[in-house]
Amino acid sequence: xxxxxxxxxxxxxxxxxxxxxxxxxxxxxxxxxxxxxxxxxxxxxxxxxxxxxxxxxxxxxxxxxxxxxxxxxxxxxxxxxxxxxxxxxxxxxxxxxxxxxxxxxxxxxxxxxxxxxxxxxxxxxxxxxxxxxxxxxxxxxxxxxxxxxxxxxxxxxxxxxxxxxxxxx
Amino acid sequence: xxxxxxxxxxxxxxxxxxxxxxxxxxxxxxxxxxxxxxxxxxxxxxxxxxxxxxxxxxxxxxxxxxxxxxxxxxxxxxxxxxxxxxxxxxxxxxxxxxxxxxxxxxxxxxxxxxxxx
Numbered sequence: 410x411x412x413x414x415x416x417x418x419x420x421x422x423x424x425x426x427x428x429x430x431x432x433x434x435x436x437x438x439x440x441x442x443x444x445x446x447x448x449x450x451x452x453x454x455x456x457x458x459x460x461x462x463x464x465x466x467x468x469x470x471x472x473x474x475x476x477x478x479x480x481x482x483x484x485x486x487x488x489x490x491x492x493x494x495x496x497x498x499x500x501x502x503x504x505x506x507x508x509x510x511x512x513x514x515x516x517x518x519x520x521x522x523x524x525x526x527x528x529x530x531x532x533x534x535x536x537x538x539x540x541x542x543x544x545x546x547x548x549x550x551x552x553x554x555x556x557x558x559x560x561x562x563x564x565x566x567x568x569x570x571x572x573x574x575x576x577x578x
Numbered sequence: 579x580x581x582x583x584x585x586x587x588x589x590x591x592x593x594x595x596x597x598x599x600x601x602x603x604x605x606x607x608x609x610x611x612x613x614x615x616x617x618x619x620x621x622x623x624x625x626x627x628x629x630x631x632x633x634x635x636x637x638x639x640x641x642x643x644x645x646x647x648x649x650x651x652x653x654x655x656x657x658x659x660x661x662x663x664x665x666x667x668x669x670x671x672x673x674x675x676x677x678x679x680x681x682x683x684x685x686x687x688x689x690x691x692x693x694x695x
Contacts, residue, residue, distance in 0.1 A: 459582060468652070468655060472651065477641075477644060477648040477649075478645065480641060481641050481642070481645055484637055484641045487637075488634075488637065538659070540655070541659045541660040541663065543656040544657050544659050544664075547656055547660075548660065548667070552671060555671070555675065558653065558675075559674075559675045560678060562646050562649055562650065562679055563678055563679060565646060566685075566686070567685055569643070569646070570639065570643075570689060570691055573638060573639045574639070
């Protein structure tokens with residue numbers, strides 16, 4: 410068993426990775442490099458999910474966000490004519506004012522939530538095989554939503570094909 | 579969490595090896611740069627334009643369809659883990675799920691999206 414102190418260290422390392430790569434996403438000039446750092450950011454978030462014993466969520470994060478959504482973004486950047494080669498400045502002359510305003514709103518929101526909401530640690534321990542539990546619930550209690558998801562995905566796929574084809578041809 | 583200690587060690591050792599190799603090559607290589615060395619294919623034809631060029635639009639539709647089936651796979655994953663504890667109805671449910679999505683693949687096929695012309 411990993412000691413609690415070790416998990417703390419891992420958490421702070423992951424949090425630092427999320428914050429640093431997240432900052433680079435919104436500050437780098439080459440949009441392609443931004444996309445690469447987005448991949449690192451999302452992977453670190455998956456690490457945090459693992460730390461919380463949410464294995465399914467971590468797997469979903471890696472498969473869908475790291476594996477598919479960010480690849481889609483990189484594709485979009487590479488397909489857009491010469492966007493990748495351009496250096497784009499992500500900020501304008503209001504950057505410093507915007508920084509302070511968003512700081513005030515962000516810290517204010519955190520202070521407001523921290524002051525009113527009672528945070529509690531998860532007391533009940535998760536079942537050891539929580540992926541199997543998710544699977545069982547998906548097949549029994551949430552059967553209808555599960556089947557509706559496939560219809561939703563079908564609609565998304567047909568919509569994507571219709572839109573992308575019109576642009577392609 | 580114990581199983582992930584191995585993952586962490588792999589991650590650290592993997593990163594370490596790459597960084598060490600870069601450091602080592604920096605240490606022992608001669609520093610003799612000239613412009614020809616930084617072109618894409620140094621010992622071949624002179625390239626036309628840069629390596630940042632616009633890729634074929636066709637790749638995008640494949641990426642979009644890939645995302646949809648990626649989401650499908652993430653639903654297969656808990657189903658497969660729980661399958662041993664479930665009855666035949668789980669198989670039927672998953673077959674329905676996949677069949678509905680298969681219709682999307684059929685649509686793409688019929689529309690000629692999968693063809694590389």
